[in-house]
Amino acid sequence: MAENTVLVPAGALLEACGRILEKVGVPPEQARIIAEVTVEADLRGIGSHGLLRLPAYVHRVQAGLMAADTRLKVVRERGATVLLDAQGGFGQVAGVYAMNQAIERARQHGVGFVAVRNANHFGIAAYYTMMALPHRMIGIAATNAAPSMAAWGGTTAVLGTNPISVAIPTGQDVDIVLDMASSVVARGKIRAAATKGERIPLGWALDAEGRPTEDPQAALKGTLLPIGGPKGYGLALVVDVLAGVLTGSDYSVYLASVHDLSRRASVGFVMQAVDVTAFSDWAEYTKDIASLIDVIRNSPRAPGVERIFLPGEIEWLRRQQYWQSGVPVPVKVLGELQELAAELGAAVNLPSA
């Protein structure tokens, strides 16, 4: 998968991303936020949620399906909670604003819970949950997405892979950052197997008739399988209620894909901050976290396992590496960025694809 990439400095990507967005009318400060969230995905090795998506964002704005200027409106608030309307704007701008609100509320109430309606794809959920970390808070986020999984026992897609992220401060260099979809694998992995002509393991996907399949082509016409069977189905459903129904956004089959240029998508999400110091002394908490991490890291390893990682640790290591080396951008993605920049007359400083 890593073949045919070009190493590009993160700074150049941030700049290019921001300039492209400004050219379609995104205010500079918002363009900077969207660029940061987007490039963070690539830095962490989650290319599927990074720059790869930028053309779709731009096309949605150009088609009038997404607002270039994201203006947030407070719909309701009560104590520790807020409901925001993103009015069809960028999920990244709404997400950063929402988590900042959650953090602020948590300072006063111990916990803050902010829901957002009528937004769009927000990139990686971990970006927002990690915002809580320097405040000695635990960040929690979940969003819904266009359907790609069946209900448990069903054959057609009715639920998104609806990710959940939890970021936990440790007081150490590496924090605990879980960011997981409710499906066993992402659709991209099946697409990759199809491209290479490889089979996929049983348990990844169902065909269009709801039968387990090892054929990636059949899987792409079918649905992704949830983790733990009915459990992952339950998680995805719960997230769709919280992010979709509770916020007053679209849900289930009514939520359009980011790639569907025929209609708007009203994506919803929820963000929560939990202040560690509302429950524990920071010193005591970090001592216990350190001891927990020691147990995990030093537990005996299975054959062939070199090291036990914390959730998010691989992404954190990758980020440090890519920050130094440059981010490996697939040639195809780089080409699309350059095309987009040229089309829009955005001055970017990217290596040739």
Add this chain to the structure above:
Amino acid sequence: MAENTVLVPAGALLEACGRILEKVGVPPEQARIIAEVTVEADLRGIGSHGLLRLPAYVHRVQAGLMAADTRLKVVRERGATVLLDAQGGFGQVAGVYAMNQAIERARQHGVGFVAVRNANHFGIAAYYTMMALPHRMIGIAATNAAPSMAAWGGTTAVLGTNPISVAIPTGQDVDIVLDMASSVVARGKIRAAATKGERIPLGWALDAEGRPTEDPQAALKGTLLPIGGPKGYGLALVVDVLAGVLTGSDYSVYLASVHDLSRRASVGFVMQAVDVTAFSDWAEYTKDIASLIDVIRNSPRAPGVERIFLPGEIEWLRRQQYWQSGVPVPVKVLGELQELAAELGAAVNLPSA
């Protein structure tokens, strides 16, 4: 699995459970709560968390490892949050108190988040989350447990199956009630296969060397596998931080099993209530939930699937059935209850085993 059971009216089980607990010094009002939570598990068909556990609770009280009288102390509070110390008492008493507190805080702040330290096994998490439903609130709960799963890549148990429950009001007869462990299956399922001399599917467990196994005997010496591999490991770890570390309870390998009569267990949990009306009009919310449920239920079914269920629906149907027919109690469990009652001189009205 259902063979060798006796149908016992739920009322008789509640009474027996309460009387047995009173005989070891549990105050009557608390004994009633513990009995209700415990029998609810059996009513919902989750026998592993029901009356089967009563002898262990009683033995822990008798051994001085658990307080008969659960007295809750407020350790900290800030706005929407509370930290309670259960002072070594019953998880059920602490759990009901905590969720009531969370509901109360949610009324004022939109959300309430209550953490409990120094408690014990609290039965099924769904009991507490369902408490939020009549208040038009979403209930969320998670608890840690003695280790039975390895870290991802590890071979020894360092994390419990650490369940998460979310109950969502629908305004219909059946609500959405997710209650899931982070492991693919419970240890009981592997024990059952071992008893019957059957193999287990790959993906349920690892042997003591961390290798996938189909041999239930090897699996019982090894560890349970988490759902979705690193994802379930991440979920279990996150719950151990929230329920164990954040609350100041035991965590990971330091948390004793309920069956270990050599030491105290300081179990922790977190309970959250989210008031639907802080985010949505009830009428609008229930209309959307109904539409979501319709899509799920009416989606085309895979071969051999008769019906698509909501999370918790099977348990809800079972409860209605068992409430009418009586609860099928395994002969072994019934015998243990009678033995316990006889030992303690508790007057119970149970059929003979």
